[in-house]
Amino acid sequence: MKVVVRVKLEPSAYQADALAATLRACNRAANHVSRVAFDSGEQRRNGLQPLVYRQVKDEYGLSAQPAVRVVKKVCDAYATLKANIKAGNLGRPGGKRRSKAESRPVVFREDAAQAFDDRCLSWRADQRTVSIWTVAGRLKGIRFVCSENAAKMIAEHRQGESDLVFCDGSWYLFATCDIPAPAPFEPADCLGVDLGIVNIATTSDGAVLSGRRLERYRKRMRALTAKLQAKKTKSAKRRLKAIRRREQRFATDTNHQISKTIVTTAERTSRGIALEDLTGIRERVKARHDQRYRLHSWAFAQLGAFVAYKAERAGVPVVHVDPRNTSRQCSSCRHTHKTNRVDQATFACRACGTTMHADDGGTSRPKAGGASRNIRHRADAAWQRGTVNCPTSAP
Structure with missing residues (x-):
């Protein structure tokens, strides 16, 4: 590799x-x-x-x-x-x-x-x-x-x-x-990972890797940048130049830590990693004006690349699945409807009545499951069919 x-x-x-x-x-x-x-x-x-x-x-x-x-x-x-x-x-x-x-x-x-x-x-x-x-x-x-x-x-x-x-x-x-990379092992199961903005990554084990710290940092940096730009002094411009890439480095370091946690967990439990194929999501998703900065500063491609190369070095297989309706589908009864997603954090199935966090798999409730568990199910089915090298993307 x-x-x-x-x-x-x-x-x-x-x-x-x-x-x-x-x-x-x-x-x-x-x-x-x-x-x-x-x-x-x-x-x-x-x-x-x-x-x-x-x-x-x-x-x-x-x-x-x-x-x-x-x-x-x-x-x-x-x-x-x-x-x-x-x-x-x-x-x-x-x-x-x-x-x-x-x-x-x-x-x-x-x-x-x-x-x-x-x-x-x-x-x-x-x-x-x-x-x-x-x-x-x-x-x-x-x-x-x-x-x-x-x-x-x-x-x-x-x-x-x-x-x-x-x-x-x-x-x-x-x-x-x-460098030589070990051959991927045969996984006993898959660790589903749902990528998001509020929660950067949520696993099917119920681990929520929150992005609140990064979001607070970005909010503070935006306020500081606006304040310095308004001053228009030489010292303010020097300060702006000094902090120009600081937010980028902070986000990169956060993605490194999260990807390392995901790969280490999968390697320790002899599981593969299931990710959504989010190619072209910025062109497909429509966001309000006040939400566009958050959408376009979401470094999901970088996080996916970090997970991929760390997994390859560890011999952990990675499976990409179709992301459509992963947050709208009930992992218990497979009923899919947009009204199942009550709000950003809450899922309530209209068919079977199951309620849970919208992202995580809800391991404390065996019948509960959100987007990460649906990703895990799809990845397991793709691995069994032998189509792991042919990921599909939402049109």
Whole structure:
């Protein structure tokens, strides 16, 4: 399985200037290559490279291998754009977002990340140093810091390219490691997990992993940001820059903790993990104006990705199921109706009279069951049918 390891570089002032100049040169060259690809319509690497290779080397000061990496970066960007258009992520044909994306070349920021292969970058994991090509020449002995586990993973399993990233005044390298993953075991049952906004995750065991702490933090950060923006002073702008990504880091840390709890529980009890396939939910769900911020700040995709890779490393199988009506269906009698969901927290079946929390499985009441238990039932049926690799999504 592929794992990305991030290490923080500690370059000297001269080394930092050389790295910054290298990113600028690579991204300016990438913008030139992107314009050529857009004007000519040639977006395949084998066809585009002969058109721009010599000019990229002569005019932008890149050596042979970085020039090749720049062309590959542009081709990958256009491939990603085509995939997003095909998947409908940029809207329908003729829409404003899609028309804007299709009417101009892909543009790269001057400090955008740049990939380096083993000809441009070499690692000394035991010495915690790297050697990297720059426009100022080869820089050797750039120190980096990381955990012992990360250093061991880089030394033993690193493969392919490494990305040089400049973020918030710091330099990082992202290394791709291919580590062996255990084969998934045959689960005795599934642990149903219902994802939500008020309760980030609720399991069929009745564990409610609440998002109240994160919600309070976001509310406080929104108030602080609005207050600083209203001041319009230099010190307020410095403060805004300092806290720009703090909320994102807090939410990411929360998702890491929740995903670890879910995977650990499933591994300890020899069960698989059942999740909803929420692809495209933001396009399907209609929210009031005052609720849109909560909906679009809901990092369910990130939580699902964290659960997936942690489960793969632990050998725990993950099953995705159709999310339709999981919160409206009674897990006792299977009666489904929108009036069964009384409010956000309460479920009351109109057919059998069962009442319960709308999300959890209600293990204290054997006949009670909510969305997470329905997800568990659907995942178990999908596993028995052998369709776990073909998840369905609500239209």
